[in-house]
Amino acid sequence: MDFTEPVVLVLTSLADGPKHGYALAKDIETFAGIKLGPGTLYGALSRLEDRGWIEALPAEDRRRPYQITAAGADSLATHLVIAQQVAATGLLRLDLRPAR
Amino acid sequence: MTRQHGVGELRLEPAPHDGSGRSAGPGRRPWPAGLLAVYPAGWRARYGGELELLISDLHDGGRNPVPMALDLLRGAAIAWLSIRRGSAMPERTRNALITVLWSWVGFAVTAAWFGHDLGIYPSRSAARQIALAHPAVPDAVNVLVAVGVVGLAVTAVAAVAFAFEAARYARKHQHNSTFGLMAVPPVVAVAWIAGLQVITNGSGTGGSVSTGRLTLELLWFLLGLAGIAGSTQAIAAIVARTEFSPTTWRIGAAAAAAISAAMLVGTGATIVWGLAIRSTQAHPGSAAGWLVVTAILSVTTARAVIALIGSRRHTATPDPAVA
Numbered sequence: 001m002d003f004t005e006p007v008v009l010v011l012t013s014l015a016d017g018p019k020h021g022y023a024l025a026k027d028i029e030t031f032a033g034i035k036l037g038p039g040t041l042y043g044a045l046s047r048l049e050d051r052g053w054i055e056a057l058p059a060e061d062r063r064r065p066y067q068i069t070a071a072g073a074d075s076l077a078t079h080l081v082i083a084q085q086v087a088a089t090g091l092l093r094l095d096l097r098p099a100r
Numbered sequence: 101m102t103r104q105h106g107v108g109e110l111r112l113e114p115a116p117h118d119g120s121g122r123s124a125g126p127g128r129r130p131w132p133a134g135l136l137a138v139y140p141a142g143w144r145a146r147y148g149g150e151l152e153l154l155i156s157d158l159h160d161g162g163r164n165p166v167p168m169a170l171d172l173l174r175g176a177a178i179a180w181l182s183i184r185r186g187s188a189m190p191e192r193t194r195n196a197l198i199t200v201l202w203s204w205v206g207f208a209v210t211a212a213w214f215g216h217d218l219g220i221y222p223s224r225s226a227a228r229q230i231a232l233a234h235p236a237v238p239d240a241v242n243v244l245v246a247v248g249v250v251g252l253a254v255t256a257v258a259a260v261a262f263a264f265e266a267a268r269y270a271r272k273h274q275h276n277s278t279f280g281l282m283a284v285p286p287v288v289a290v291a292w293i294a295g296l297q298v299i300t301n302g303s304g305t306g307g308s309v310s311t312g313r314l315t316l317e318l319l320w321f322l323l324g325l326a327g328i329a330g331s332t333q334a335i336a337a338i339v340a341r342t343e344f345s346p347t348t349w350r351i352g353a354a355a356a357a358a359i360s361a362a363m364l365v366g367t368g369a370t371i372v373w374g375l376a377i378r379s380t381q382a383h384p385g386s387a388a389g390w391l392v393v394t395a396i397l398s399v400t401t402a403r404a405v406i407a408l409i410g411s412r413r414h415t416a417t418p419d420p421a422v423a
Contacts, residue, residue, distance in 0.1 A: 021154035037168055038132075038174075039175020040156045042147050046179070062274055063148050 006036060006044035008083075011053065011068060011076040016065035020058055021045075048072065130159035132169040138176045141340040142194055149273060193349055196411035200335045200356040203404035204251060205332045207363050207397055210246045212391040227331040242372035247366035251359050258355035259335075266342045278341065284334035288327040295320060308404070353411070360408050370394055 013019060013027045017051040021041060028036050034046075045066060053072030057065045068076070091097065129257045154173075159165060179378050263282060270278035300314055337344070374390040 021150055022157040024159075025154065025158060035163070037171025038151055038158060039168075039172040039178075041154070042151045043175045043178050046143065046147060047182075059150075059273065062149055062153055093109070 001043065004044070005034075006040050007048060008076070010041070010044045010048060010078065011072055012080075014066060014068040015073065015076065017067040020060075020063040020065045022063070024066075055096065059099060102148055110288060116188075124220065128346045130155055130165055132159070132172055134163040135169055135176065135300045138173065139179055139380060140176075141178045141302040142343065145341045149275070153209045186389045192411040193353060194339060196407040197352045197356055198339055199407035200360060200404045201336060201339070203400040203407075204255070204363065205238050205328060206358050207366070207400040207404075208251060209328060210393060210400070211248060211366060214389065215394075243369035243373075247362045250362045254355045254362075258352055261348050261351045262339065262344065265344050265348050266338050269344075271343045276364050278338055281334040282336050285331035288331050292320075292324050295323075343411040353408075356404070360401070360404040361396070362402055367394070367401045370397055 004018055008038055009028045009032055011026050013031070019027060020039070025036055025038075025041055045054065049056065049066070051072075053069055054066045054071055055075060057067055131154070133152045136144055136152060136155075139148065155168060158168060185388065194318060211273075266278055266282065298319055299313070370390075371394055
């Protein structure tokens with residue numbers, strides 16, 4: 001599965017606990033400054049659920065929370081480590097220090 | 101960035117309105133939610149309710165509806181493309197089952213109505229002649245009755261499996277309208293049969309009363325057809341909006357295959373039987389009735405078989421995204 005930006009954002013948001021669609025959108029807006037559209041957000045959720053990286057919890061007032069699975073957490077961790085190495089290398093080559 | 105909740109703890113951002121699915125502010129569904137109709141039915145059945153709530157929440161939270169609408173169109177296009185590539189959504193199976201259902205209903209109504217004529221035509225003496233000339237050709241009406249029995253039995257078995265899971269899905273996702281749709285076929289059947297009994301028990305003597313009664317019977321017959329169409333549409337709507345398990349889809353596919361096979365046999369028998377009559381009798385009379393029956397049975401059977409083959413081809417095609 002490709003790690004598209006929405007997929008990474010959703011997995012990252014779910015890494016600290018289950019959330020429903022609106023909570024995900026607000027959280028992503030808070031930590032990444034990105035306003036994910038509803039179609040993009042649910043496209044990512046459906047792909048992640050198909051892949052088994054997230055799972056749906058029982059709905060509450062018709063709002064269904066999702067939580068990251070162990071496989072999803074492993075995949076996210078692997079991706080973020082690589083992304084961190086790429087970011088560090090890029091910043092070094094640009095003669096910039098990684099932000100602390 | 102602040103983290104307010106720990107790992108594993110359910111963190112639910114308060115939504116701008118209550119959980120009724122309706123916006124508490126303007127009190128109506130925001131217009132971009134109408135674009136959910138362009139998503140594939142299976143996708144909509146699984147995520148439509150949640151996505152509609154999210155659209156309402158974002159709208160009430162001040163999100164611009166135009167970019168939301170464009171994003172939904174893009175999301176719908178991706179959802180359709182993922183189906184073409186063979187995603188987990190059994191969209192073609194779902195559409196094939198709905199097509200087979202409609203075809204089967206059309207076939208059964210035709211066979212039940214015109215098959216009655218086939219049963220009384222030709223006369224007994226002519227039927228004996230045909231039987232002697234073509235001993236291997238069965239009476240079309242007997243074959244159609246057998247097809248009807250097999251088809252109804254298979255439909256009943258599949259209906260139980262689908263109804264059970266549709267009810268469970270509706271309860272879980274609070275789709276109360278599904279229960280209303282499930283009630284349509286039995287309510288229509290009971291109301292129609294009760295009305296028919298009233299009509300047939302009604303006394304009628306004299307020309308004017310008989311004419312009125314004939315009109316009423318014709319009207320009731322047409323209402324029966326409308327009821328059958330309405331009940332079929334209700335079942336199709338349930339199949340379109342519910343996410344079924346792979347086992348239930350397999351039951352549906354097996355039932356559709358059995359019904360299509362029975363329809364093929366019934367149509368073939370009707371064609372062969374008609375040809376046998378025309379080759380045996382010197383003056384077989386008008387072929388109009390037989391041609392009409394054969395045409396309707398052939399078209400409905402062809403529709404069912406093509407839909408079934410199409411869905412099976414799709415199932416057999418490996419998903420390039422996974423391969």
